[in-house]
Amino acid sequence: MKALPPCRLFVLLARDAPLGVIFRRGPTKLTQLILWHTDMDTFELGDRHVGNFYPERSDLSPDGKLLIYFAANYTARRRNKGLPDTWTALSKPPWLRPLALWPNFGTYYGGGLFTSNIIVQVNQDPHAHRVSEGSVDQTSWPAGKPPAELDFPYDQLFWDHDDQFFTRMERNGWTAVEPYPSMLGPLNPDATFTELVTGAYEAPELPVHLRSVYSKPRPGSNESLVLLWPHRSAGYYGRSESPSYEVHDSRLKIVTSLSGAIWADWDQRGRLVYVQEGKLFTADLNIPGKFDPKEIADFTPLDKKRVRAPQSAGQW
Known part of the structure; x- marks a missing residue:
């Protein structure tokens, strides 16, 4: 099949x-x-x-x-x-x-x-x-x-597609960060680990293919979720390049990429939740640099059963 x-x-x-x-x-x-x-x-x-x-x-x-x-x-x-x-x-x-x-x-x-x-x-x-x-x-x-x-x-x-998106993000605790804040410098492979950890390395300017970088701290921890937003935009559903996400640990100087995730956030319980390939995941971050993903739901199959809206849906 x-x-x-x-x-x-x-x-x-x-x-x-x-x-x-x-x-x-x-x-x-x-x-x-x-x-x-x-x-x-x-x-x-x-x-x-x-x-x-x-x-x-x-x-x-x-x-x-x-x-x-x-x-x-x-x-x-x-x-x-x-x-x-x-x-x-x-x-x-x-x-x-x-x-x-x-x-x-x-x-x-x-x-x-x-x-x-x-x-x-x-x-x-x-x-x-x-x-x-x-x-x-x-x-x-x-x-x-x-x-x-x-x-x-x-x-x-x-408010175009991205401007309203960013306005809502800033209201919800995300902060614009420039230049790119990665402590392992994935955009500059020439930097050594010692330079990065000791702070001797200066982060590069924002690459031309990225429009914005945003960061959101996890409450009560050293971790932050970082969003890399592509420059070319046609709205979230129609963009030519998808956003990407990373988890940064400021104490241990470790960056963990959420490979393939097109949406991620800290939920109301403080969990890392993200979307990948039509599925919703959460992940434990107990081991620095690694996370244990757990699937919450798979929305790939379209439920053919149509749901009728209750009468209350049309009332204040």
């Missing part, structure tokens, strides 16, 4: 709750949402979207109860129904049924970020938000008017 090609996964973790949303892509134009309970490593299958989906321009509320996402569908059937080709929406994960909907004109804007559980920055095209000076707000409320405490400021920021 021919092996299934791996799907592509992207994950958003809630900041204040043991929840995450997994975006499973595969085949190309199909994205399914999966709610991940990180305390028990259990999963809830959610809605599917056929078309373009932009998880790097989406965000999860700190309590994990709301998702703001950016999506597109350019089929004639949607246009004939008067629906937008591209839109930003607020929903209850793992469901996509809009509680609030903002139409967009193309992909120049779109998506948003949660400042808190009740403040959602909407990156909205000003022409879509208000067609002309003094015209009616184009926002629609499929679930009725939102709770009074919810606020939706329209920042009209220029």
Whole structure:
């Protein structure tokens, strides 16, 4: 039997709750949402979207109860129904049924970020938000008017795929690091181990093939997770080069590469969790320079059973 090609996964973790949303892509134009309970490593299958989906321009509320996402569908059937080709929406994960909907004109804007559980920055095209000076707000409320405490400021920021990704990362504890911080200097093979450990070696400037390097410390340890972000970008799902990750131990001066990982983070329990070849892993870091990977779930097979959204998915 021919092996299934791996799907592509992207994950958003809630900041204040043991929840995450997994975006499973595969085949190309199909994205399914999966709610991940990180305390028990259990999963809830959610809605599917056929078309373009932009998880790097989406965000999860700190309590994990709301998702703001950016999506597109350019089929004639949607246009004939008067629906937008591209839109930003607020929903209850793992469901996509809009509680609030903002139409967009193309992909120049779109998506948003949660400042808190009740403040959602909407990156909205000003022409879509208000067609002309003094015209009616184009926002629609499929679930009725939102709770009074919810606020939706329209920042009209220029957030392309990577810029919004980095903005969210910095909010979640990642720090931009330049030049490249590797203590073993993989980008300069001429440096000796003694030079690196004693600090006599100066790290090289950021290579031209890397746009950015980010680091996130593991709470209560000497370890940091380092992200190497490629320069050529077409969004997370469409990039020509995938990001890569390393674990750095600042005390022992050891770097461990997460070979093949396209997403990684410290979860709410402080575990290293990462995505590789359509699978979700965690790993113990008890032995310096090595880790013991443990598979949490394999999302390669597409569950053909479609899940019906509960009535509560369309209610505030």
